Amino acid sequence: MxxxxxxxxxxxxxxxxxxxxxxxxxxxxxxxxxxxxxxxxxxxxxxxxxxxxxxxxxxxxxxxxxxxxxxxxxxxxxxxxxxxxxxxxxxxxxxxxxxxxxxxxxxxxxxxxxxxxxxxxxxxxxxxxxxxxxxxxxxxxxxxxxxxxxxxxxxxxxxxxxxxxxxxxxxxxxxxxxxxxxxxxxxxxxxxxxxxxxxxxxxxxxxxxxxxxxxxxxxxxxxxxxxxxxxxxxxxxxxxxxxxVADFLGVANVMDVEVVTSDGRGCRLRVGERELRAECDFLGSGAASAVVRPERLRVLPHGESGENFIPGMIDRTIYVGSNLQVMVRLANGGLLQASVPNDGADLESHAQGAPVSVHVPPDALRILAPRG
Amino acid sequence: MSRLIDPWGRPRWLRLTTWAYIAWSLVPVLAAIVFSFNDGRSRSVWQGFSTRWWWGDPNLSVFHDPIYTNALVHSLELAALDMLIATPLGFLLAIGLSRWRGRGSGSANFLMLVPLTTPELAMAVSLLLVFTQLTIIPFTWVALGTTAQVIGQVTFSVSYVVVIVRSRLASLGPEYEEAARDLGASARQSLQHVLLPLLLPAAFASTLIVFALSIDDFVVTQYMSAGGETVTIPMLLYANARGAATTPALNAVATIMVIVTLVGVGGAYLVLRWFGHRSGEAGGEAAGQMGMDLTGME
Amino acid sequence: MRNEGGIWRTLSIPGVVWLVLFVVVPAYAVVAVAMGQIDSLLQPVPQWNPIDWNVGFVKEAFTSVLPGGTYWPATRNTIVFVAVTVVLCFAIGYPVAYYVARKAGRSKGLLLLLIFLPFWVSYLMRMLAWIGLLAPDGYVNVVLGWFGIGHTEWLSGNPYSVIAALTYGYIPYFILPVYAGLDRIDQRLLEASRDLGASAARTFLRVTLPLSWPSILAGSVLIVLPMFGDYYTNDLISGSPHTNMLGNSVNLLVQGGSQKNLGAALVLVLMTILAIGMLYYLWETRRQQEKLAS
Structure with a gap:
């Protein structure tokens, strides 16, 4: 109009x-x-x-x-x-x-x-x-x-x-x-x-x-x-x-985490053997769920490390045209879905079984009280 | 190349059965129509073509013998009265019952179904007894004859009108009415400006079915009759079909009845198709339902 | 919508008043006459007050329709004629409905028109048509003569003629609901059945036929109800008391003779039988619906 x-x-x-x-x-x-x-x-x-x-x-x-x-x-x-x-x-x-x-x-x-x-x-x-x-x-x-x-x-x-x-x-x-x-x-x-x-x-x-x-x-x-x-x-x-809400709007990765410390501005979580930092206003500690959107995850070659990196292995890669849906299996058995823009690079680095590091930006993590 | 097979083959015997059925259902009627043009008095042996039983014979032909002309006129008269009373009565009842919730509505719904699920003979007997035995107003106002015949016909016709109009209401759903209310129409205005026009094809279809029901009705009409003045065509057929003295003029009067019904129904079908063409589906659907509705199904 | 029930009830009032006056009150009149007395001129005296009801006529009517009673032959005829007619209607009507609904292809429109046509031809006209053909000198006897079958009296007390006429008269009312039921069956169900390994014949027996069962029931009810009040078919085609049905008995008592009390009582008996039948039908359709719903 x-x-x-x-x-x-x-x-x-x-x-x-x-x-x-x-x-x-x-x-x-x-x-x-x-x-x-x-x-x-x-x-x-x-x-x-x-x-x-x-x-x-x-x-x-x-x-x-x-x-x-x-x-x-x-x-x-x-x-x-x-x-x-x-x-x-x-x-x-x-x-x-x-x-x-x-x-x-x-x-x-x-x-x-x-x-x-x-x-x-x-x-x-x-x-x-x-x-x-x-x-x-x-x-x-x-x-x-x-x-x-x-x-x-x-x-x-x-x-x-x-x-x-x-x-x-x-x-x-x-x-x-x-x-x-x-x-x-x-x-x-x-x-x-x-x-x-x-x-x-x-x-x-x-x-x-x-x-x-x-x-x-x-x-x-x-x-x-x-x-x-x-x-x-x-x-x-x-x-x-x-x-x-997380689940209904788009795709969401939900991880079971344990909140170690929190001070109202940020908190530290434990996922399996790794610790992650999250920017959130969650108060308290104990078991919780962490939600992260696939497009916020970055999948990098194995070996990259630092804060909020989790190692894993590519379980499956699905080609959907504008991007790739990469499923990464973590050491603790959990599965993360990441969305990687299709920038024309060859798909070898995302082949099944390839070891990778997943970066979870602290501001992409949303901490919710555990289910039920 | 191997022969291609149709997984949904049509067994030939089914086709044959169907066409045989159609021939069986229609040929005798056609034969009866043909016999109205018989040259002799017989209604079972062909003696050559003539129109004497239609108009040729000055005393005994359909259009000259008062027995036939009276019955024809009386049949049409009853049909007209039945249409005039049963259609509005049933139309209002259908709209009312479809929305009326609460005390009494259940019984009213049940009552509406009674004439459809009772043998006509039981209805005829009950009406005869009430008009001859019950000595309170308003039943004392009604004597057997035309009035009683109209009342009897209306009583079973109303249910058919209700069934047809309600099935149309059900297929319309509540949304047009809600839209009208939403746009500012009151309950009465939405009834008048939206529901009534949308139900017009159904009202029209039901009027025609009432006409056909009335023309063809025998049992109630006979029970409510009172002598020669109130004889209808079906009553004539019943009384004279086996009569040795009956001429092919009886076939002719029966043929007239068939033609009147078919012309009415065919015309109605075309009108409904036109309605449907104008508004998408509304009337077309009603046209399709006309046959279904006659049986009182759904 | 809110608080507007009044307008709908108002619209219903004329129709409801009509039905009360001409359905409910007459039904009560039948009971009153059946439970009433008879005066010295053999005229019925209805008893409107239930306290003074006389159950004599009703008792008489009930015993008369049972074996040994006056109207037992009519009851027996009714049961036999109705049962055979329903079976014939199924045997002829189901294949026709099936073909038109599912196999007719491009000729469906024409076939529908043709199977609808008999609806618009009065029942009595259709009886008249057969009277001409079945007459002693009629074409049925002529054609049978070609095959060496001798002269047959079809129209005086022949029960086969009555059954044939009933079938001819009522079969359109059976075909229509069955056609509608078959037409509604989702083609994908039949495809699924074939896909899962059922042959065409087994698909028919295990999918089509069970799915059309409710409509077969509906069609049967539709023809059984009026047959229980039919007196004209027998009067026209046979005319003999040997082939009388219950409808004939009622008609003779009420319209012909002077025993309206007994006639009314017989109507009550008739309605009781039909009410039991209708209850079975309602129970059965509910059962079918529950089966489909679960």
Whole structure:
């Protein structure tokens, strides 16, 4: 969506849009789908709810939209409770997973649908709907039926239909899920640009970590109805608060370690017979888990030594094009996965059985309390 | 080169059986239609072609003998009334039952299924007894005859309408309604502006099925009838099919009934296809379901 | 959605009121007449108050349908005719449904149209068609004559004719659900079976047939229910009391004679038998579903 400042002004620009979830809970019979969730989402933020299917993210979204009645807690929009407000009265709109474009209406009428209930005059409705379609570059498709559009186009109609109502908050339920990989990547950029342009609060539900990381201002990772961690993409990826978060976002090496000393700024760990230094704020000592991302590990020829080097032997190397996935077997039997950029060097030095030294940068280690 | 074999071969005997079945199911009906053009009085021996039983004979042909014309008119009259009452009644009931949770909804759902799972004879007997034996309002208002016939037909037609409309509702899912609510429509507005238009093809299909059910119905219609004025075509067929004096005009009136039904159903199918063409799948699916729905399945 | 149950209940009210008036109350009327008395003019006097119910007619009806009773021949005929018809419908209908659902290829559309056609032709019209052909001078006897088979009386008290007519009349209602069930079977399951070493025949016996069992049951229920209330087929094709079914007995008592009490009681007996059958069907389908779910 290129520089469409004119139309953007007509569809965006709702003041406020600050959402607070306070102890929000939803039970279905004896299943707890959303378990006392507390979140504060700032006005104009692109906020993602990330998690595997069944983690409660969609239910949370449906609670905010008003399709489900919470069994506990409260939802506040700009300080006012939404608990008693039916979905049609909430200044919140949704882009549905399969878009839910009305098949009996053409594209323009779909976009104009909601304005009817805001008592917007017919001529005005049509003008704003057309502008919204221009904004999503579908101005020429106004008279088409939804089923005549491609998946990506349908998704943009659904966006226009919701945004034209100038909602305080836009809820997006896996809006890219039904599209194929290439379009999905292109739409990610467009969606983010659009959000910045209109300045509306976006609450985006996805199970795709790459999607969440690349678009969000902040992310809440959900797991079994609870929020495990809230933070910026970088905080969450690099400083996972739980093993689940570490595991769910990308590939993570998890090592069982023993914390020998810690002083709040750094600590010393024992991994097998080796000692490593880590920059972390972990306090205490004893058994713990150390998490490190494969791309932070460096695999060097055998013999390199110094602080935070661990010797090992290459177990397997998998060629994945842009890089090599190198599995290194450590002396204590553990396995580390390292990601080595494919810089054109020959693959001999990473052949199976080759002895290597793995460097673990102190700032790449994240220490978590042990499992369970 | 070795012979290529098709792993999913089609046994020839299955094909033969199928075509033999189709011939068996349709040829007798075609024969009965052909006999309506018989030149003689016989309905079993061919005596040459004529149109005397259709319109040639000034007294005994279908279009001149009041016995046939009355039955034809009465059949169509009942069908029209049945469509007018059963379709809206069943349509509302289907929407209501699909969303109504709580006390009473379970019994209402069960009640809706009763006419589909009871032999028609039991229904006919029960209606006959209630109209002839129960002396309280509103049953005393209903005498046997056209009114009772319409009531009886509506009572079993409603369930078919409910089944068809509900299957369409189920395939629509809740998302369009939620989208409408999300965009600011109240419950009533989303019903009016989204659900009703989307259910239109199903309503149309069910109207046609009600028409076919009514035209073809015999048992309830016979039990609720009161004399010559209220005779329908199926009743004529029942009364005269074995009659020695019956002429091929009976075949002709039966043929008219078949043609009316087939034209109606074929026309409806085309309309639904057009609906479907306009909105992606909606009507096409309803068209495909029409046959299925007739049996009251799913 | 929240607190809006009212609108849905309101929409249901007209339909529910209709069903109460014309299904529930009439059903009670049947009970009241069956449990009622008879006056001096042989007219039924329904007993609406359960306290004063007279179970005499119901007792009589129950004993009359058992061996030795007045209506035992009708019961026996009904059981035999219905059972043979279901078997014939399966023997003819299943291969047809199977071929159209899974083997028809490009002619599927045409075949579907043709197997749907009988639905839109009234049952009585289809009986009329056979009456012409089975008449003493009809074409069935003519054709059989070519093979040296002598003149046969098909239309007076011939149980084979009645069974043939029932099969002809009800088979479309059997084929349809079976077709739908077979059409739904996932082709990948059949491919998996072949891949795992089962021959085409074994794949049919061990995968296709068990998976279509629920639809065979559904088709059977669909034809058994109306056959228990059928009196017109026998009236048209046989006309003889020797081939009477239970439907004929009820029809004669209620519409023909002056024994409406006994007729109503017989309806109760009929419904009891069918209710037991339906309970079995529901139990069996639940069992099937549980098998598939686990």
């Amino acid at each position: 290129t520089a469409a400042t004119g139309p953007a002004a007509t569809i965006g620009g709702h003041a406020g849009g600050e959402v607070e979830l306070i102890g929000l809970e939803k039970r279905f019979d004896d299943v707890v789908a959303v378990d006392r969730v507390d979140l504060e989402i700032a006005s104009g933020e692109f906020f993602s709810l990330l998690g595997p299917s069944g983690c409660g993210k969609t239910t949370t979204l449906r609670l905010i939209a008003g399709f489900e009645r919470p069994t506990g807690g409260d939802i506040r929009l700009d300080g006012a409770s939404l608990a008693a407000v039916p979905p049609d009265r909430r200044p919140v709109n949704t882009v549905f997973q399969n878009y839910a474009l009305f098949p009996h209406l053409n594209v323009l009428d779909n976009v104009a649908f909601g304005m009817r209930y805001q008592k917007v005059k017919r001529a005005e409705r049509e003008r704003r709907a057309k502008e919204a379609l221009e904004l999503v570059e579908l101005g020429d498709y106004a008279k088409r039926r939804p089923h005549q559009l491609s998946g990506g186009q349908q998704q943009r109609v659904a966006l226009a239909r919701a945004l034209v109502l100038r909602p305080a908050v836009l809820l997006l339920d896996e809006p890219l899920g039904a599209l194929d990989a290439k379009i999905r990547r292109a739409l990610r950029v467009e969606l983010k640009a659009l959000q910045e342009e209109v300045g509306t609060t976006f609450i985006f539900v996805t199970h795709d970590q790459e999607e969440a990381l690349s678009m969000s201002d902040r992310i809440a990772v959900m797991h079994e109805g609870r929020v495990d961690q809230v933070g910026t993409p970088r905080e969450i990826y690099e400083g996972p608060a739980t093993l689940f």
